[in-house]
Amino acid sequence: MTKQSVMVSEAANAALTKPGLNIATLSVAVSNSSLFPYTPPSYATPQAFTTPSSAYPPPQMPPAASIITISRRKPLQKLDTTSRINGWIDSMKASSPTHIKSSPSLDPSSWTVHHPSALSMFEQMMNASKEKQIVMFLDYDGTLSPIVDDPDRAYMSDSMRSAVRAVARYFPTAIVSGRCRDKVYRFVRLAELYYAGSHGMDIKGPARRPRSQRNWALDKTGKNKAVLFQPASEFLPMIDVVYKALVETTKGIPGAKVENNKFCLSVHFRCVDEKRWSTLAEEVRTVLREYPKLRLTQGRKVLEIRPTIKWDKGKALEFLLESLGFANCEDVFPVYIGDDRTDEDAFKVLRDRGQGFGILVSKIPKDTNATYSLQEPSEARTGAPVPTLYTF
Numbered sequence: 462m463t464k465q466s467v468m469v470s471e472a473a474n475a476a477l478t479k480p481g482l483n484i485a486t487l488s489v490a491v492s493n494s495s496l497f498p499y500t501p502p503s504y505a506t507p508q509a510f511t512t513p514s515s516a517y518p519p520p521q522m523p524p525a526a527s528i529i530t531i532s533r534r535k536p537l538q539k540l541d542t543t544s545r546i547n548g549w550i551d552s553m554k555a556s557s558p559t560h561i562k563s564s565p566s567l568d569p570s571s572w573t574v575h576h577p578s579a580l581s582m583f584e585q586m587m588n589a590s591k592e593k594q595i596v597m598f599l600d601y602d603g604t605l606s607p608i609v610d611d612p613d614r615a616y617m618s619d620s621m622r623s624a625v626r627a628v629a630r631y632f633p634t635a636i637v638s639g640r641c642r643d644k645v646y647r648f649v650r651l652a653e654l655y656y657a658g659s660h661g662m663d664i665k666g667p668a669r670r671p672r673s674q675r676n677w678a679l680d681k682t683g684k685n686k687a688v689l690f691q692p693a694s695e696f697l698p699m700i701d702v703v704y705k706a707l708v709e710t711t712k713g714i715p716g717a718k719v720e721n722n723k724f725c726l727s728v729h730f731r732c733v734d735e736k737r738w739s740t741l742a743e744e745v746r747t748v749l750r751e752y753p754k755l756r757l758t759q760g761r762k763v764l765e766i767r768p769t770i771k772w773d774k775g776k777a778l779e780f781l782l783e784s785l786g787f788a789n790c791e792d793v794f795p796v797y798i799g800d801d802r803t804d805e806d807a808f809k810v811l812r813d814r815g816q817g818f819g820i821l822v823s824k825i826p827k828d829t830n831a832t833y834s835l836q837e838p839s840e841a842r843t844g845a846p847v848p849t850l851y852t853f
């Protein structure tokens with residue numbers, strides 16, 4: 462990081478004294494800094510993947526083959542089907558706030574003690590980021606857009622888009638989503654961001670950089686290469702086959718929807734009658750037992766199917782920090798805001814690194830590796846970084 466960028470970061474952070482951590486206050490405070498427009502560090506050079514140009518080394522990614530793992534799990538058909546399905550159903554039910562609230566281990570009062578509101582801790586957080594380069598990571602669904610019944614209509618508000626655009630003028634900013642990259646881009650429509658789609662398995666750098674970031678060094682050909690990293694590309698044919706199989710097998714279940722997220726799949730059950738959840742889980746299990754190299758995780762009323770590679774949103778965050786030139790760097794301050802289980806991998810990375818902080822967006826107590834929380838829609842009402850309408 463250059464001295465100049467550190468100074469700017471310090472000045473910007475010092476300006477951030479108003480309560481209420483949200484994208485709007487962050488960007489307003491930063492833009493009020495007398496040092497702007499700033500010259501950012503050379504962190505954001507897309508060609509850092511091929512041409513070291515910053516003070517920090519280029520990312521050291523493992524060869525694609527080494528991150529592919531062969532599932533060591535026994536084939537599903539050899540397991541006790543009933544207990545597996547019951548486990549899935551319990552897990553699907555547990556995604557309901559009612560079920561979570563009933564858990565004594567997630568007492569709301571103690572949860573907020575351990576994960577204070579990001580609003581009340583705003584000043585402390587800004588102090589912690591002094592003299593450091595903030596890097597923003599934002600989940601999409603449930604964080605930038607409200608949760609809605611139809612995944613194809615999870616639109617982001619114009620005010621949210623403006624707020625993200627403003628932040629990206631000053632800090633490198635990435636959207637990290639379970640959705641396919643193209644689709645999340647169509648919702649966000651900000652060319653200056655990094656996008657990590659398919660739970661981080663499809664990473665692409667900015668198509669257009671903010672004016673203040675156009676000093677990135679050029680590669681040998683005089684062009685800036687786009688960042689592109691797709692560690693699960695060999696799974697594409699398999700994902701396509703499984704997508705078709707799932708569409709076919711779930712078509713008799715009203716409300717079920719299979720979404721092709723390119724390197725992973727989502728089977729939505731938000732609109733499925735709870736009485737049919739076990740049937741849906743059984744259908745998915747039947748398809749997946751033929752594909753031991755795929756694994757199943759769960760999000761908010763969605764079953765997510767993805768390759769068994771050791772790659773997740775946490776790895777994507779590390780990859781992006783590395784590509785930005787912050788691999789082994791003390792003066793970076795990553796902030797990750799997310800609402801879902803898959804965001805926990807990123808929260809954990811930040812906790813393990815002891816850098817920055819994760820903010821969990823949730824109205825209800827959850828087990829989390831995030832440091833802070835945003836619990837109520839009203840907390841982030843004015844130009845918030847998170848949607849003002851959270852529904853489950």
Ligand SMILES: O=P(O)(O)OC[C@H]1O[C@H](O[C@H]2O[C@H](CO)[C@@H](O)[C@H](O)[C@H]2O)[C@H](O)[C@@H](O)[C@@H]1O
Binds near residue numbers: 611615637722
């Ligand atoms: O990582 P994310 O950006 O949070 O994506 C996770 C999943 O988000 C979407 O599903 C969720 O939002 C939908 C629209 O609000 C909602 O209908 C669904 O119940 C939620 O699970 C997306 O459709 C999935 O593909 C993503 O995996």
